[in-house]
Amino acid sequence: MDKENLIKKLKQHGYIKTKKVEQALLAVPRELFVPSNLKNYAYVDTPLEIGDGQTISAPHMVAIMCEALELKDGQKVLEVGAGSGYHAAVVAKIVGDKGHVYSVERIPFLAENAKTNLKKAGVKNVTIAVGDGSLGLPEYAPYDRIYVTCAAPDIPPPLKEQLEEDGVILIPVGGTMCDLIKGVKKNGVLKTRNLGGCAFVPLIGKYGHR
Numbered sequence: 345m346d347k348e349n350l351i352k353k354l355k356q357h358g359y360i361k362t363k364k365v366e367q368a369l370l371a372v373p374r375e376l377f378v379p380s381n382l383k384n385y386a387y388v389d390t391p392l393e394i395g396d397g398q399t400i401s402a403p404h405m406v407a408i409m410c411e412a413l414e415l416k417d418g419q420k421v422l423e424v425g426a427g428s429g430y431h432a433a434v435v436a437k438i439v440g441d442k443g444h445v446y447s448v449e450r451i452p453f454l455a456e457n458a459k460t461n462l463k464k465a466g467v468k469n470v471t472i473a474v475g476d477g478s479l480g481l482p483e484y485a486p487y488d489r490i491y492v493t494c495a496a497p498d499i500p501p502p503l504k505e506q507l508e509e510d511g512v513i514l515i516p517v518g519g520t521m522c523d524l525i526k527g528v529k530k531n532g533v534l535k536t537r538n539l540g541g542c543a544f545v546p547l548i549g550k551y552g553h554r
Contacts, residue, residue: 347374350387350403359407364415368437369407374400377430377461396451398545400428401493405542412514412526412539413489415439420484422506423447424477424515424547425493429458433467435491445470446484448477450548478549480506487511495522495544500551504534516544519553 345353351369354360360369375386378400382392391399401409409431415421415438423432426449436445447470449455455474462470473481477492478500485506492503492515499515507513507529516522524542527534546553 345387347387354404354407359404361411364438365407365410368434371437372433374430376464377428394428398427400430406431406434409491409514413491413512418442419488421445422481422487422490426455426458426472429461431493432470433462433465436467436469446481447472448475448481476549478547478551494547496547496552516542
């Protein structure tokens with residue numbers, strides 16, 4: 345399947361709802377973010393292995409998360425779990441040149457790989473840091489949006505603290521089979537709702553799975 349057909353399918357299934365998410369997915373070449381031996385599967389709607397037990401999310405999940413985050417031009421975004429850099433690239437396209445994505449990756453070789461992939465794709469408004477993503481990235485906080493690409497036992501307290509007032513957080517909560525939880529910060533309190541079941545690799549760290 346090619347990119348255009350994949351996007352058409354994601355729209356038909358209701359995963360893509362807005363023009364800005366559609367345009368971002370069309371603008372980012374997913375083939376640059378998958379291992380060379382899997383390039384033929386770049387536009388198949390499935391997660392793909394990227395090494396060390398980690399995966400690049402299926403395109404439909406990237407679309408779901410981008411829509412649920414209600415991203416706007418110029419926003420500062422924190423991503424936990426850079427993986428191959430693909431998800432960050434799509435978000436970076438949506439928030440535009442005035443926006444910025446800060447991404448924390450636990451595995452150093454994946455972080456380096458993500459930097460290389462982003463450079464190849466010409467994406468400049470993403471900063472990759474190596475560290476424990478469950479602690480967030482306090483040096484650039486607060487964030488308008490936070491999203492986590494791995495499943496946590498609960499929402500890590502540092503992420504709640506680093507979220508801007510009226511900000512949105514999106515995080516899978518549970519084990520391998522988990523629920524996608526959306527939280528909005530109102531008067532310092534996080535109001536959450538369950539967007540439904542999903543499957544993610546575990547978040548490892550102080551506030552993740554040990």
